Amino acid sequence: MSAVAQAVQTPTIPWAAISPELVLFGAGILVLLLDTAGGNRRTSAAVAFVALLGVAGLVVATGEDVAAAVPVVIAAAAILQLALALALSRRPRLLGAVLAVLGFAGCMLAAAWQWWAATDGSLVATETLLSGTVAVDGVALFTRMTVCVAGIVTVLLGFSYLEDRRVHRGEYYPLLLLSATGMTLLASAADLLMVFIAVEILSLALYVMSGFAKRDLASQESAFKYFLLGAFSSAFLLYGIALVYGAAGTTNIAAAGRALAGFEVPAAFGIAAVGLLLVGLAFKVALVPFHMWTPDVYQGAPTPVTGFMAAATKAAAFAAFLRVFADGLAALQWTWVPAVGVLAAATMLAGAILAVVQDDLKRMLAYSSVAHAGYATMGLLALSQEGTAATMFYLLAYAVMSLGAFGVLGVLERRQRKAIAVADLRGLGQRAPLLAGMFALFLLSLAGIPGTAGFMGKLAVVRAAVDADHIALPVVLVLSSVVAAFFYIRVIVAMFMEDEPAELADVPVPASTGSAAGLSAAAAGVVVLGVVPPAVIDLAQRAATFAG
């Protein structure tokens, strides 16, 4: 009996298992509805009230299946929403932002609860969740956490930025939450179908967010390129899924992996299937040569969106990458590990080298994100729990430092109202020592200097790779890091070692609570992960071993 048929026959939906997604999605819908209420107090209250009723109805309808705690949590969240909606109805953007933060926080709570419940055994086994399309395992949970952290910081950093650029429209927060929903779903997708759907959910929202500055040609171009190439690569992914389905008779990742495990070299289907899946996922994580969209899209998109893309999308895509390749297709490693190894090496080098000649900082960081994708791939290639843990840890580390770096750029763009080039940073160390210091911290972390998250991340992946007998990749990483250090250093040089040009001297450096909080959080993350990471490493390692 097929999985779908089974789902039809027993329509018990394990709400608890997908509660994080539900929270995000629900928050997104709620913000959207409240936004349509347009600041009208009564309408807002009504919307919130209806949402409350809806949640209650859901709880009642599926009561017996849900663990006792869930309705209470959800109800409490709904009440909070109502209160907030009433309090902030005059400031809908702030309401959206607060609700988004709460949504991300709720998602994290739900994920934490899941983790706790799963170790307790009270959660449904992964195999049967939504007909096996969703897995609640460590990778999913850890990635959800990363995505939510990224989401919160993005909201904090984005608020003033969007205000300043006058593109602070209501649908921003719903889109953010929806794309995050896609990401968390992608992270937990156990079925290729779910992978595809999740990829589309997150991408569609991001396409729109990239083009959020409607009057800005760069933003529009970014969205257009992202969209067209995203769709193009989705087709490859989809074709790969279809071929897997044809070859294995199933789209369930684990089952397909088992079915394909025995295939031999001439089986063109199998090779094409694996290859096209690889293309689709490599596009999402931006491995060379599927990276070419990254600089253009990152550069054109509004900076907070760029940060979110760099941090969260990467984490989610790697989670899927891990699940499909390191987990599902592990038995076929002899086919794809060399290929991915070559791609990873090319990615590390090309990302670093191409960044060297960039003057636009956003573009430089975009290329640097390419290089970092290569580093993270090293953990995946180790094909071990250590490696999985390392990749996840790396992605969290990369999330905090890239969010921080893009966040600083966002602040600076508010100051100068233009794209920031290296020369624009001259003398920043004297004018705004704290901001410059933080930027330097993020850059040093990206460069992998000890005492920062970036170092621990690199240590994790290199260690995993060496453990797995890969010596060439760490050497490539070293080369790449040296080249990369050059351009990070160049920025620090400009900030601290050059004098501020006269035309910049009069422009004040803007400050806002949100960005201050966001940057501080990112900086704290960088330092904590760099100096006392054992707790997070522990979490990542447990996540890697915890199959749900």
Next chain:
Amino acid sequence: MMAVSALAQASIVTAPAGSPAAWAWLLPVVPALSAGVLLLGGRRLGRGAGWLAVAISAITLGMAGWLVTWLAARPPGQRRVTHTVADWISAGELEVGWAVLVDPLSAAMLLLVTGVGTLIHLYSIGYMAGDERFSRFFGYLNLFLAAMLVLVLGESLLVLFVGWELVGLCSYLLIGFWFDERPNASAAKKAFVVNRVGDVGFLVAMFVVFGAVGSLSLTQVLPAADTVAGGLVVAVGVLLLLGATGKSAQIPLYVWLPDAMAGPTPVSALIHAATMVTAGVYLVARMSPWYAQVPGVGMLVAAIGAATALVAALIACAQLDLKRILAYSTISQLGYMFMAVGVGAYGAGVFHLLTHGFFKALLFLAAGAVMHAMGEHTDIRVMGGLARAMPVTAVTAGLATLAIAGFPLTAGFFSKERILAATADTDGGAALLVVGLIAAALTAFYMARWFWLIFMGRPRWGRGAAPIPADAGRSTAPPPPRDLHPHEAGWTMAVPLVLLAVGSAAGGLLTVGAEHGLLAQWLAPSVVAFESSAHLIGHGLLQAIAITLALAGLAAGAWRYRAGPVATSPASAPVVGFARDAFRVDALLRAAVVTPGRWLAEGAVWVDTHVIDGAVNGAARLTRGLAQGGRQLQTGLVRGYALAVLVGAVVVLVLLARTNLTAAVFGALGAP
């Protein structure tokens, strides 16, 4: 063939507690402390600084005397004592202590150093009076004394080397004492650097010794000579010789000494005539058991000595500067000493060392007095007739001139004769003997020239100055002022002159008595002398020849310069000019060493900037180039990106399909 003397070296014993030898370490410490005081706070002492230094020097003389008396009272076999004060360096197996070795050889040197040192300290009070760095000068002098005593007393080669280097430092400081003038500073640096070249030999010799013996302590090194492989002994001998040629200004490393005359004259007397420059001789004598193993190396020492004696004497004949003449004379006399120690006549060598210490110090001091009188002029062509104005100086200097020329019964006569006799008694010493005799004659000639042009004849200064022949020299030094009134300096300068003159005259007493002379007998426990069966010429006849040559040289010098400087005849002009330029050795060295060295340095810089930095910058440029290339691909056209995706897909498929191939490539890069 020479054979090792049957007289075995006395063994080295530890100094009895409380004995003078156990306190010998104070000898260098006292002047060192005094030097510290003088250098740090001497300015406040004013003229007292000089007297303090003199007192300290006298104290060391007293201590040395006490020590030597004590030593002399011991039986000859017990006259080599050591005393260890403290550990110094213990790195791994290397253990060197601060220890002194008192034996007849060091005792003789002690007396010379402290004795002449004290006299020159005293002389300097007058000579340096009024100098703005008066106290510093005496600080340096005391420091030198300390260093020289370390050199003499060092029980291990390394401690000896410490003294060796420190005297070099003092020499550097004192040559460049009037550093405001660039040439002085350059001369100081040259002295230091050339000495350092020699030091490489000393250093490497120590390495070899340590490798062979496992210790640098003389107590162990000296007796071990006959247990060490012959090749190593030769190496040590030659390397030490290199060191000695540096310090004692022998060919090829003598070039620094003439320039060293830039220092104040007492310095020339003390350091560059009487004491420091004899360190090389001392070193060879010290290591006599090793040289005794390899007579061939000894002959090399002697040959270098002989060549130096001759060359320096020739140059001295053409010099015009009163101190330079003495400097070349010193080089030449040191050559004599090398000849002596080279043929194993340590007694003769050390004897000449001592007598030379007296009369050469005296000559320099006299020269200093003359310079004082002449307003610091040094060109002997503008002097003459000074005997009348400065009788004491003239008489004492005359005595010293006779002594150095080997006038019968003077100290120099005895010591030089001993050396010539020793060469005559050496197998294969004929050439040495001939060279030695020629040099002796030349010495008499140039010293007569020196004395005559300065003290005798008509004055060529002041109002009644006699004209100087136009081509007598190419020096363009301005003539001294017309209103000169030369006169004797004060008693502090005269007393040392007189005392040294006594030494120069009576130094020969040291040699009366026993077969090889008192001194040789005294030194016997310290050195391994040679005995030789050769007997080229009867000693009586040799003496006669030497006396004849000395007298002839003196007479020739006096006769030729009886009326002042002599115009060079056109035929001999190139020869004289060549000698006056010291055979252009400096220029040769510059061309052979300094210029290639500069090229090498420039080459190294070129390699740094072009090759190494070039490689670094090249790597950066390559990166940048790659990036620019990659940039071209990033066209901004979405269709191009799609193409990249498609191409990438094909590449991935190929990689997957050709797994074996990929694995081969990847594996080569990867796992071990």
Next chain:
Amino acid sequence: MAELPLLSLLIALPALGAVALALLPAGAVGAIRWVALAAAGATFVVAVVVLAVFETGEAGFQLGEAQPWIPQWGIAYRLGVDGISLLLVLLTTLLMPLVVLAGWNQQHRTKGFFIALLAMEAAMVGVFLALDLILFYAFFEVMLVPMYALIGIWGGVARRYASIKFFLYTLIGGLLMLVAILYLYWAAGAVSFNYATLQAVALSETEQLWLFAALFVAFAVKVPLFPLHTWLPDAHTEAPTVGSVILAAVLLKIGGYGFLRYSLPLFPEATATLAPALLALGVVGVLIAYSSVSHLGFVILGAFALNGIGAAGSVVQMVNHGLSTGALFLLVGFLYDRTHSREISAYSGLLTATPVLGGLFLVTVLSSLALPGLNGFTGEFPILLGTFQSAPWAAVLAALGVVLTAIYLLWAYQRMFHGPVTGHAQGLSDLTGREIAVIAPLVVLMLGIGLYPEPLYERVNPSVQRVIAEYADVEAADTAPAAPPASRDDDTQGVGR
């Protein structure tokens, strides 16, 4: 006393000092200086206490501390001190208060300046004390940042080029070292980066050669060894005085220290194989006439002579070079403070104009050119002697380097200090009391060590013997493959009292 984590204090005090400075307002220049001085001074006091507690004659690590840091990866916070690190720590902590004093009048971004100094000190001390390889690496790399800032922010005209060059050179070496460390860890098969554990790993000679090469780059850049030295002249030219002092006096020692602490003990066969090549590089270093390159070439010679004399000498040489070069750069700095010119040709007759400066400068120069009786000689001689025992040619060539050193140092001294008083020298004021106070301890130590280096050697010898003992093993292994020596078993017990 025994209960205090002395070694941690050595790292923590300057680090806390830096944090305290960060919290002070930038304008409070007086407070900033005094806090910096107090932190550096207190660290030195602790270092002296460590010296007092240190048991001379013990070969192993003392005062050990060990705390898990990242237990999952086997990384621990593990410190210990032996004769080798003790001296270098003392040197570092002694110099830092002096450096703070020397930079007393720093006007430009005072706060950041002193923060960088203290951060530097914490990292450098950490490098010397770390006994966990990742911890070592972390300190090693972290050190880069403040040094980079010191050159880049407070440096001369071409400071940017110099600082970037410095940064990249060091980073390349560091990263290669990281890979090597990880490989070693992998080869050990134990989840531990403990120095003792990794030292016990048996590696094939090929592996050793590769790992040696990786570490070599890291340390050779620091030393710096030909041909990886070209960053140094640039860095020195551009760095501010105190930067140069730290760079020359301490930072460069890390290369020599690394060779002795890591390369030699970890890869004995590779070291034995490569020693001649290393000696050759050392000789080239000695002969190319950059003062520091040349002096540290001696350190390399001593280390790779692979005998007790040379190795002990090379440790002492590091200390000596720290003192004399530190003093040299400080003096040049004082001069620069007055005239803002570092050109040798801009000076003449300084000895007349500023006798105290000239005298101290001369002592320092003489120490630099290894005049016996001053400290330089007490290190260089054993090095040359030790080198001669294993590679006579290297020792002879290096001895020629001694002459070269004399030539260029005296040339420079003569040009600047002798001759008539002209140019910058006119009207120049002599050293102030503060400046003399900075230099005096160094000069006193130069003399002291020159006359009596035993206190150094007696602490270094046992530790160095332990390193060199490996080579006796190699020779023994060549003749008869025996069980690993007992000393290694002791090592695996880890650090502890």
Next chain:
Amino acid sequence: MSLAAGYVLGLAAALFAVGAVGVLVRRSAVVMFMCVELMLNSVNLTLVTFSRVNGDVEGQVLAFFVIVVAAAEVTVGLALIVNLFRLRVSTDADQVDVLRA
């Protein structure tokens, strides 16, 4: 695998290739987008064929999902293209190259 299935799969592959090449060679953003849709639909065809070969409905279910997703893509994509057209008065993809290098 039946012969017919092979033909259909081949056709689908050809359609996919046509779509992919279309994206590469066409300059109009709208046509490029339609080519992407063509690629998606060729995959749908593949899915349905496999579904038939495998004898289950999973492939067909998947195809439905793809259709829904494609619809969503159309809404977003067209909106983006329209907005771009507003700014540039052209749908020529080759003129969209502000962001480059």
